[in-house]
Structures are given as C-alpha cells and as structure tokens.
Amino acid sequence: MAETRQYEHYVGGSPEAERLVFERLARELMRVQLKSRKRSGASDLARTFHAKAVLGAENARLAFVGDLPPDLRTGFAQPGAEYPVTVRLSNANGARQPDHAPDLRGAALRIAAGADEAHDLLMTSHPVSHARNALEFVEFAKAMAGADSTLRKAVALFVTLPLAVGWSTAARMRRNVRAGTSRPVSSLALETYWSRGAILWGDAGPVRYQLSPADGAPSAPAPSAADPDFLQHELATRLKEADVVFELYVQRYVDARRTAIEDGTAEWKEGDAPLVRVATLTIPRHDIGSAEARAAAARVDELAFNPWNTTEDFRPLGNLNRARKVAYEASSAHRLGHRFANVEPRRNAVLGVPLRAAFRGLNRFVPWHRLPTSLGLLNLLAFRQKLRRDNLIDTELREAPPRAQPVPDPIDEDMRLARSYDGSYNDLSAPRMGAVGSAFGRNLAPVYQPDLFDVPNPVTVSRELLHRDVFIPARSLNVLAAAWIQFQVHDWVNHKRYPTGTKTVEVPLPPGVTWRNTPGGRPEDVMRFAENEGLHPADGKGPPTLFANAASHWWDGSEIYGGNEDTGRSLREPGGGAALRLEDGHLPAGPDGLPLTGFAESWWYGLSAMQTLFAREHNAVCEALRQEYPALSEDRVYHTARLIVSALIAKIHTVEWTPAILATDVIDVGLKTNWQGPPKKWLEQLGLWLFEAHSLTGIPETLPDHHAAPYSLTEDFVTVYRMHPLLPDDFEIVDHRLGRSLDTLGFNDVQGPAAEALIRKTGLANSLYSLGIAHPGAITLNNYPHALRSFERDGEVIDLSVVDLVRTRRRGVPRYNDFRAGLHKPRVRRFEDVSSDAETVARLKEVYRDVDHIDTMVGLFAENPPHGFGFSDTAFRIFILMATRRLQSDRFLTVDFRPEVYTPLGIDWIERNGMSSVVVRHCPELAGLLPRTASAFAPWRLATTKGTEGGRG
Numbered sequence: 001m002a003e004t005r006q007y008e009h010y011v012g013g014s015p016e017a018e019r020l021v022f023e024r025l026a027r028e029l030m031r032v033q034l035k036s037r038k039r040s041g042a043s044d045l046a047r048t049f050h051a052k053a054v055l056g057a058e059n060a061r062l063a064f065v066g067d068l069p070p071d072l073r074t075g076f077a078q079p080g081a082e083y084p085v086t087v088r089l090s091n092a093n094g095a096r097q098p099d100h101a102p103d104l105r106g107a108a109l110r111i112a113a114g115a116d117e118a119h120d121l122l123m124t125s126h127p128v129s130h131a132r133n134a135l136e137f138v139e140f141a142k143a144m145a146g147a148d149s150t151l152r153k154a155v156a157l158f159v160t161l162p163l164a165v166g167w168s169t170a171a172r173m174r175r176n177v178r179a180g181t182s183r184p185v186s187s188l189a190l191e192t193y194w195s196r197g198a199i200l201w202g203d204a205g206p207v208r209y210q211l212s213p214a215d216g217a218p219s220a221p222a223p224s225a226a227d228p229d230f231l232q233h234e235l236a237t238r239l240k241e242a243d244v245v246f247e248l249y250v251q252r253y254v255d256a257r258r259t260a261i262e263d264g265t266a267e268w269k270e271g272d273a274p275l276v277r278v279a280t281l282t283i284p285r286h287d288i289g290s291a292e293a294r295a296a297a298a299r300v301d302e303l304a305f306n307p308w309n310t311t312e313d314f315r316p317l318g319n320l321n322r323a324r325k326v327a328y329e330a331s332s333a334h335r336l337g338h339r340f341a342n343v344e345p346r347r348n349a350v351l352g353v354p355l356r357a358a359f360r361g362l363n364r365f366v367p368w369h370r371l372p373t374s375l376g377l378l379n380l381l382a383f384r385q386k387l388r389r390d391n392l393i394d395t396e397l398r399e400a401p402p403r404a405q406p407v408p409d410p411i412d413e414d415m416r417l418a419r420s421y422d423g424s425y426n427d428l429s430a431p432r433m434g435a436v437g438s439a440f441g442r443n444l445a446p447v448y449q450p451d452l453f454d455v456p457n458p459v460t461v462s463r464e465l466l467h468r469d470v471f472i473p474a475r476s477l478n479v480l481a482a483a484w485i486q487f488q489v490h491d492w493v494n495h496k497r498y499p500t501g502t503k504t505v506e507v508p509l510p511p512g513v514t515w516r517n518t519p520g521g522r523p524e525d526v527m528r529f530a531e532n533e534g535l536h537p538a539d540g541k542g543p544p545t546l547f548a549n550a551a552s553h554w555w556d557g558s559e560i561y562g563g564n565e566d567t568g569r570s571l572r573e574p575g576g577g578a579a580l581r582l583e584d585g586h587l588p589a590g591p592d593g594l595p596l597t598g599f600a601e602s603w604w605y606g607l608s609a610m611q612t613l614f615a616r617e618h619n620a621v622c623e624a625l626r627q628e629y630p631a632l633s634e635d636r637v638y639h640t641a642r643l644i645v646s647a648l649i650a651k652i653h654t655v656e657w658t659p660a661i662l663a664t665d666v667i668d669v670g671l672k673t674n675w676q677g678p679p680k681k682w683l684e685q686l687g688l689w690l691f692e693a694h695s696l697t698g699i700p701e702t703l704p705d706h707h708a709a710p711y712s713l714t715e716d717f718v719t720v721y722r723m724h725p726l727l728p729d730d731f732e733i734v735d736h737r738l739g740r741s742l743d744t745l746g747f748n749d750v751q752g753p754a755a756e757a758l759i760r761k762t763g764l765a766n767s768l769y770s771l772g773i774a775h776p777g778a779i780t781l782n783n784y785p786h787a788l789r790s791f792e793r794d795g796e797v798i799d800l801s802v803v804d805l806v807r808t809r810r811r812g813v814p815r816y817n818d819f820r821a822g823l824h825k826p827r828v829r830r831f832e833d834v835s836s837d838a839e840t841v842a843r844l845k846e847v848y849r850d851v852d853h854i855d856t857m858v859g860l861f862a863e864n865p866p867h868g869f870g871f872s873d874t875a876f877r878i879f880i881l882m883a884t885r886r887l888q889s890d891r892f893l894t895v896d897f898r899p900e901v902y903t904p905l906g907i908d909w910i911e912r913n914g915m916s917s918v919v920v921r922h923c924p925e926l927a928g929l930l931p932r933t934a935s936a937f938a939p940w941r942l943a944t945t946k947g948t949e950g951g952r953g
Helices: 015-040 134-144 150-165 167-181 230-241 291-302 319-335 346-363 373-390 413-417 458-466 479-492 565-570 605-628 634-661 665-676 682-691 715-720 753-762 764-772 800-810 816-822 838-848 856-862 873-888 904-912 915-922 924-929
Strands: 052-064 082-091 105-114 117-124 206-213 244-252 275-283 504-508 526-530 730-734 741-746 791-793 796-798
Touching: 015 134, 015 319, 052 105, 052 230, 052 291, 082 275, 082 291, 117 206, 134 150, 134 167, 134 319, 150 167, 230 244, 346 373, 346 682, 373 665, 373 682, 373 873, 413 634, 458 800, 458 838, 458 856, 479 605, 479 634, 479 764, 504 800, 526 796, 605 634, 605 753, 605 764, 605 904, 605 915, 634 665, 634 873, 634 904, 634 915, 665 873, 715 856, 715 873, 730 764, 753 764, 764 924, 796 800, 800 856, 816 856, 816 873, 838 856, 856 873, 915 924
Parallel strands: none
Antiparallel strands: 052 082, 052 275, 082 105, 105 117, 206 244, 244 275, 504 526, 730 741, 791 796
C-alpha cells in the first residue's frame, strides 16, 4: 500500500489535534439535523444531507473492464471481476424537498467484494465541493439548516454564512453552489456524479472517481413542477423498460497543484488528469413499485454509507474525507437513534455566564453550603456547569488518523433491550464506551512526579496521620452505609493487578522499620505489593498513567452479575434459568470458601449482607415478572430483572445513601431532583428554566448526554471514594428479636471465607440488624481501620492505607492543593487553611513541611467538611460532576428507562421501592426496627432487650 503522508496535511499539525476538531464538527452536524427536523415539522430525524432517496436498489452489479490498466489492478479491482452492488440515488438537501427544487444530486454505492469486505463510493452531481475543508462545510450546513423559504435562504447565504467564514469565502461558496444547483435535472439516470475528493488506489496512488451515464441512454421528459416526486417516477418508468447503466472512471493524481488532495474546491481537470474507464455499473430492469422493491428501498434507506467502509488500499484522502468518517458515523447514529444530541437553550447559554461569575464572586465571602436552599441549589448548578466544561478529560486511545473499516455489523436486537455482560453496547454508537477494559478518564490532567513517589515517606504519612488511635464514629450513619459504598465501588471500578510476585511496587521503609511482605515471611526494609496493569499509548510516549477498568463503568450491578458472559451465566440457575443460584437463600460457596458472585474481592460481613440481599431481590423480581408476563423467556426475565435491580440500586444510592452521608436540605433536594425532577415551587422552576432547562425533569426522562467527553469513570473519582475509615475494627452481632448480644468479633473474624460462615450462622435478618444499629467510622484523619493496615490479600500482606497513598501518587492524581485548584477552589497557602484543628495542623506540618506536598487523600480527610457532610467539600466537587454523569450518560437510565424495555411492572417496582422496602421484603421481621423518618442508612431502632422492660419512666 502506498504511503499517504506525502499527500495529506492535518489541521492543528497532527492527526490527534485534527480528530478533536472533527469530533466537534460532528456534534455540530447533529445539531443541524435537529434544526432541520424542527423546521420541517417531521417526527423523525433525516440524514444531515441527501435526506430524500429517489432510488434504493440492492440488485445492481459492478463489472471491472477486462483491459484494466496494470497499475490499477489492486485488491478487489481486477480485470473482469464482478460484484453485487447496493445503490442509493438521492437529492442532496438535508430536507425532503420537491424534486424540482434547485439541488445537487447524489449517488452512493456499496460494492460487496466478499463476505467481510465492502467498499462504499459516494458521489455528488458537481465536480467540486462548495467547501475547501470540513470547517467550511459545517459552517455552510449550519447556516442553511432550516432555511426553508427564500427569505431565510437569503439571510443564511448573505448574512449568517459571511459572518462565519468571511465575505470572500462565502462568495466563493455561493458561486459553487449556484453552479451545481442552477441546472434543471430531468433524470438521475442521466446525471454524472463526482467523488470530489480523492481516495487511494493501492500503489497507483490517489485517484478521484466519476460515475457517468453510458452512451445511448434514453433521454427524459422535461422536469415537472407539478409532481414533487417526478425523479422517482421517471426512474420507475425507465427501469420498467430497460437496465440503467453507468460507467465508472478514475482520474490519476498528477501533482499537488493540478490535482489537489486537501482542497475540496479544486477541480481535477480532464486535460491534466484524463479519465480512465475502470468498470460498468448496471441497475437491472425491474419494477421499483413492487412490494419486493419497496422493501429493498426501505432497507437501503436505513443503511449508513461511509467512504471509510473500505480497505486501506482504497482509503479516502484529504481533509473533507477524513472528517467524513466521524461526521457520517455521528449523523447516521443520530438518525438511527443510537446517539443523541442535546441543544442548550440560548437563554441558558447566555444567562449561565453571569450566573457563574456572580457565584464566583459571592463564594469568596459565603460558601455555597451557607446560602439559603434555593440559592444554594443554583450555586451547585453553576459549579456543575463549570465542571462539565473544564473537568471531563477523555483518555481513551482514539483512532487518529482515521482508518478504513469493514461495514459495521448491525446491532444485535437483544442489545437494545438488555445490559450486556461486559458493559458494551450501552451507547449504541460507541459499543466499547464504558465496557470492561476501557480506560479510566480524568477530571484533572495527571501530574506525574516519580521523584515524589516516596516523598514524604507514605509509611510515615500513614502512621502519623491515618493510624486509628481511637475509633471516631459517624453517628448519623450505620455500618450498612459503609457496606453499601463498597458494594457500589465494586460495581464501578477495579484496577487490575499483576499476579503476586511478577511486577511489584517497592516502598522504602523509614529507618528502623521492617515489614513482612508475605504471611510468615522474613522482615524486610521495603514494603512490596502488586503493581497495577497499565495501558500504554501506541506511540510509547507519555507517562504510565493510563489504566483500564476491569469492571464496566456503568451502573449495571456487575458486582452481582459478573463482568463477562461466562461468569454471568455460571451464576444463574442451571439450564439458563433467570434466577441467581442461591443455597437456602445464601450465595453458593466457591472452592476457596468465598461466595460465587460477580465480584468477591475484599469480602467481609457487610458486603456479604448486601450481596445476599440483592441476589434475593433479583430472584423476587424474576418471580414477579414470570407471574405478570408468562410469555417471557427465561433469558428475557433474567435480563429484565437485572435492569430493574440495577436501576433500583442507582435510585437508592441517589436519593437515599447520598443524602444520608451528605445530610443537608440542599443535597436532599438536589439529589431527588436528579432522579424525580425539581420541586414544584415557582422559584426553583424559574431558576432552572432560566439557567438549566435540562434539569426541569428527572434524568430518567431525558436523553443520554456525555457532555464534554465520552463517558467513563475517572481516576479522580476513584480517589475521592477511598472511604476506608468508614469500616469499624470490631462488630457486635445482635439478635434482632431480643436485642441480646450474640458475639463480638474483630474484622479478621468477619472477612474472607469467615464472612459467609457467619452470615449463614447468624441469618440475614440478624446480620442486617447488627450492621444497622452500629456506627461506621468518620471519614477523617487518624481513623483508618487497624485491620486494613496489616491485611492479607492474594498471598501478600499489605498496609492498605499505604497502598491507597502510593496508588494515588503513581497514577498521577494531583496532590491536594493542585487537586483543589483544578476543581476551581482557592489554593491553600498555609496548613491552617486546611483544618481548623490545631493538633491536625501540627501533625501536617511535621509530616509534610510544604503545603503543596499534602497527599490528596490526606487533605480530603483533614479538610473541615460543611455542616452535615460526611466528607469534604473538595471531594464533593467530583461528586456533583460524576453523580449526575453516571445517570445522564446511561441509555438504560435515560432514553430507554421506559416500560417497553423494563416492562410496566419493572418501572413500577423501581418507583415504589427503596432500601427499606427491599429489607422488609426479604426480612419482614425487621419492619418495626427501621427508621421511621430517615433512610435505612441511618441508625436503626434498638430492639428492647428482654428483661429490661419497665424501669423508671
């Protein structure tokens, strides 16, 4: 294959820079589609261009000539070779206008060269484009979108377009369009179509191609102004009588001046680049009005043609062609309902600027959490808008420059109705987005500082600032809240580790300190633990700060259901049953004593209770679905139950767990707004209408929106969810009926295989009650659980507090002060700015010496949180961005959160249920012990201990 770099020049100087420009232009074209639909009054989205099909046929043939020149013999282009072809002839406008309206015409061919090889050729009825490059092309489309009257067209061409591209460029574009559209068209069988851009033709180099009517084609009647579809009717008459035949020609590249590659307005003149006939296209005689032909035309109209559906031997060349790959993919995905565009109302865009500026000024004197509720909500909205614009960074290794591809396979219909096992096909336009193995994104650009990996020594940091001297309880919560967040984190994020002993991180210990790195191992002067497996850019450049998520990024219950099909099916009842396998209501045990479930790492009593409870909930949903819809297959019952349980978990986290740990009116209202929509109060409604109309409904009633970057969870998100201080070091097991203590156990007695033995012995009801009446630890300094500071995992002994510090440093998460600044909070200048506690300040000074070296996790723990908050305001900035994003990006929690997918029973199940009702369904004996006016994550009522009734009143 010939090298193409000599012909092409990238916008911004590199393929990656150009890709980002093209992504933005593709989004703008999706908005053009919306504008065109609005103007036309249509219910469906049309193609951005070539909206009206005149002919769609699947029975054409392309035959290469027998004397094909030797240099043009490459790939499927061989002398005498013949292939089936799908043909679409169309009007070029993005609106379905009458055939007599001035317009260009188009031809799209899909040549089936083999089982896995096709070539799409796209052409238009004028030799050059009106646009020199993709930017001009999109600006013209934006200006003309919805211009459905003479006045609107005049304003678009003579006002809007010149303001966008300049007066001289606009004049040239008008001339080119006029030249291509002013000529009357009597038949699409008599038109000549040009590629207008070059493609590679193997070692022969660049060519442009042209499709011209074969000699002797019958003439056509004059165009009819009375018949809006006369071109289709003319073709119908013509094809009833005879074949329609075209000749395919190519023009060879000569040089950059006479046969320009990058300039779409440059014509390749036949005097410089003579036409060479290479093939004949035949559309056979047939009745296009027959039922068979109409069905074929409908199928053709659903196709997404793209010049990049080809092989590398025939890859498109030039700026316009490079842009077409992402632009056509976006446009077709939008049209087919695989991708969505959200247009911000102009008033929101305009008023949002002074709103954010006003709150920036106000927050210098009054933080958001001290404002009245309505004003505080607007302040959070302003924060989120700013964060969405500035703090969503795509890290995935993207294709740049574009590459040729086979025609994408059609989407499996099952993927439209069910979550896949690995998280793929949530976004139907980008099947791997958020799937297992996709990269963690970033909210802040990584700061990679190898020279500071061990500064200050993380072991010293842990011993001085994290070590739990005395248990500090979070009295507004119970231990179920701690179990819940680990239950969720196991669904969301998992950094894959190298096998023990193969690739390790070594942390030097302070003088005089030793550590046993394996059970029973010898004392060493380094702490050693498994390194995370990283992703590496194809060019090998850049620091090793990119990691794949071994879980899916979506809220899909993978901790219950598993992250791949083999695991998922193994957890179901034998024979493909819908229910999850349980043994007397408990998770089945694996050979290592840990339960068989979706994710069983870091297993302990609280996690076991959560997993058991929601496995039972899944089976209850299955039974309800079977009774209500007996015609559903077991596979459909399983996948529908998974949808329902996953959405219920997302709802519980949004409207129950989060308001419990961030106990303020503003957060309670804000989180319920995310799920249910805002309060029906005129002030809140007016504020949202003015500044963010998208939030006038709950997220499940909206369209998916990834905002500034494709969806992923982020390394910064992982950092703020390091909440290990929530875990207590010991647990009292209590009988819920008598209030009597059954046992007191340390963490090592309730983790690993011991957890399953304990929950089976104690029972789920007693387990939930024991966790429900106990307080977790506060998320603060010097409250890290003892048990996790010498913890056996996969054959190594680790201090998890040190691991947390080291992982955060090595992944390039900015340290605390940079982290704050990156989230638009003021930098701290003194240690006293971090905490108001004098003892904390003294310890920070002793360990760090420099305020800019404070570890992110330490700073987040040290920071004085807002009143009622269980964690810091800085961590909360990540939360307000990502909490909404986890819902807003998910197709199954937005556009497909509907009865047709979930079933009416499923939607009702999610609406009516919460954590308390789930507990009561499976442990009805606990009903009287749950909080009356708070969520199940608040402390439960203590059962009356037998023998203590009465006493003094």
